[in-house]
Amino acid sequence: MDPFNKLPIEMRLEILLSIRTKEPMAALIRASPALFRLYRSVKAKILRNLVAADLDDELVQHAVAVVQFPNRLQFRKAHLAAWNERQQPNPLQGHYPEIFEKATSRSPPREYLCVPNIRASAADGHSVFRGQRITASFRTDILTDTERKxxxxxxxxxxxxxxVVKAGAAPRFRPGHGVSYEVPKVMISLRDDDALRCIHTYVCSLHGAIFAQCGDAWLPEPPNESSLEPGLLFPDSLYLDPNTYMLDLGIPQAHGGELAAxxxxLGLELxxxxxxxxTSDPEQKESLLVRLENLWYSYPRLKPRYRHLIVEVSPNITDEGLIYDHLKRQLTSTMEVQKKVFEQRAWVFFDDAxxxxxxxITRHFPSAAFLVNEGDKLVWFEGWEHNSARIRALCRSQKWHDDYKKGMGSDA
Known part of the structure; x- marks a missing residue:
C-alpha cells in the first residue's frame, strides 16, 4: 500500500519540490507509485530544482554577501536586506546552462549570436536575439559531477x-607605491588552465553577441531548416569572432581591435x-550604444591586458580524459581560428562525446587541414567568387538578406 496515495496532490508536489538531491528523489519515486506518476508529469520543474541545488544558490548568496559587504555604514542595511531576500547578484546566473547549450549546438555560430535572458526565471531560462526567444536552456542535470565541478x-x-586584473595588479606590484609583493597563485592542471581560456572566450563572445544585436547582424536559420539564402561564410560559419561584429557596428579598429577581450x-559584472x-526596445538599444561608446573611449584606461594572474600550471597535477587527450593532440596551438573554435565548443569540460x-567529435572539432582548405574554397555569391571580407560582411547583414529575399521574390 502506498501511503502517499492518500495525500492531496498539492502536498505530494510540495514533498517532491522540497527534495534537494537526486539520490533521495530516486529512492522515493521507486518506493511510491503515486509520487512517481506525479514526478513524471512535473519532471522538468523538479529537475530545475535539483540543478539549482547543485549550483547551491543559497551558498552563492552567502558568499556574495560576504565578499561584497560594504565598508560604509549607510549601505549595510540595504545590503543585508538584499541578502535576506536572496537578491544578491549571482555571477553565474544564466551562464551555467548557456555555455553548454552553445557549445553542443548543431550550429554554434547561430547560438553564439544569442544572449541569455537574465530576466527569465531559472525555470524558464532561454536565449534571445533582439528580444526574440530562440533556445531553451541546456539541461544541466545531465552533466556529471566532474563536469559540473x-x-x-x-x-x-x-x-x-x-x-585582480581590474584592480591593476601585476605578477609583482606595489599597492599604493608601498612594499611590493607577488600575487599568490593557486596551482592547477593544464586542463584547468585551458578551461579558464574557454571561459574567457565565452565572455568575449557575449560581448560579440551584444555588438551583433546592436548592429545589423543576421541570425542564420536553424540547421534543420532548408533555405535558399546564402549562409554565413567561413570563418563566420564556424565561430563568432567578436571583433568582426565590433567592426560591423562601426567601432574603430584601434588598439588592435580587441575591445571584446x-x-x-572586467568580468561578469559588466x-x-x-x-x-x-535590444528589441529602440530606446534601450540606443542607451546601450551610448554605454558601449563610453566604454570604447575609456579603452586606454582598461590596461593592463587580461592574463592569468592567480593561477599557475603545475606539471605535477594531471587531469586527463579520453576526449580531452584526443582533442589536445588534434589542436594546433599556432592556428588561432582552430583554438577559438575549440574554446567556443567547450572542448575541455566534458568527460566524453x-x-x-x-x-x-570529429565533425564538431575541425582539423587544421580542414580549416586551411576551407579558407581557400570558392564561394557561391552571384557566381563563384573568392571568399572576401566584403562578401562575408554582406552575408552577416540583416539588411542584405532582406534585400536578397525581395530580389528573389521579384524574380519569381
Whole structure:
C-alpha cells in the first residue's frame, strides 16, 4: 500500500519540490507509485530544482554577501536586506546552462549570436536575439559531477582573476607605491588552465553577441531548416569572432581591435549590466550604444591586458580524459581560428562525446587541414567568387538578406 496515495496532490508536489538531491528523489519515486506518476508529469520543474541545488544558490548568496559587504555604514542595511531576500547578484546566473547549450549546438555560430535572458526565471531560462526567444536552456542535470565541478571552478577562478586584473595588479606590484609583493597563485592542471581560456572566450563572445544585436547582424536559420539564402561564410560559419561584429557596428579598429577581450577582463559584472538592456526596445538599444561608446573611449584606461594572474600550471597535477587527450593532440596551438573554435565548443569540460551532435567529435572539432582548405574554397555569391571580407560582411547583414529575399521574390 502506498501511503502517499492518500495525500492531496498539492502536498505530494510540495514533498517532491522540497527534495534537494537526486539520490533521495530516486529512492522515493521507486518506493511510491503515486509520487512517481506525479514526478513524471512535473519532471522538468523538479529537475530545475535539483540543478539549482547543485549550483547551491543559497551558498552563492552567502558568499556574495560576504565578499561584497560594504565598508560604509549607510549601505549595510540595504545590503543585508538584499541578502535576506536572496537578491544578491549571482555571477553565474544564466551562464551555467548557456555555455553548454552553445557549445553542443548543431550550429554554434547561430547560438553564439544569442544572449541569455537574465530576466527569465531559472525555470524558464532561454536565449534571445533582439528580444526574440530562440533556445531553451541546456539541461544541466545531465552533466556529471566532474563536469559540473570543472565548470564551476573555472568560472569562479575566472571571475576572481578578473577582479585582480581590474584592480591593476601585476605578477609583482606595489599597492599604493608601498612594499611590493607577488600575487599568490593557486596551482592547477593544464586542463584547468585551458578551461579558464574557454571561459574567457565565452565572455568575449557575449560581448560579440551584444555588438551583433546592436548592429545589423543576421541570425542564420536553424540547421534543420532548408533555405535558399546564402549562409554565413567561413570563418563566420564556424565561430563568432567578436571583433568582426565590433567592426560591423562601426567601432574603430584601434588598439588592435580587441575591445571584446578588454571588456571581458572586467568580468561578469559588466556582462550582467550590458545584458540588462533589451535590444528589441529602440530606446534601450540606443542607451546601450551610448554605454558601449563610453566604454570604447575609456579603452586606454582598461590596461593592463587580461592574463592569468592567480593561477599557475603545475606539471605535477594531471587531469586527463579520453576526449580531452584526443582533442589536445588534434589542436594546433599556432592556428588561432582552430583554438577559438575549440574554446567556443567547450572542448575541455566534458568527460566524453555524448553531448555533442551525433556524438561524433570529429565533425564538431575541425582539423587544421580542414580549416586551411576551407579558407581557400570558392564561394557561391552571384557566381563563384573568392571568399572576401566584403562578401562575408554582406552575408552577416540583416539588411542584405532582406534585400536578397525581395530580389528573389521579384524574380519569381
Amino acid at each position: 570543472r565548470f564551476l571552478q573555472a568560472f569562479l577562478l575566472f571571475e576572481l582573476n578578473c577582479k 578588454e571588456l571581458a577582463k 556582462v550582467f549590466e550590458l545584458l540588462g538592456y533589451d 555524448r553531448l555533442y551532435p551525433s556524438r561524433i
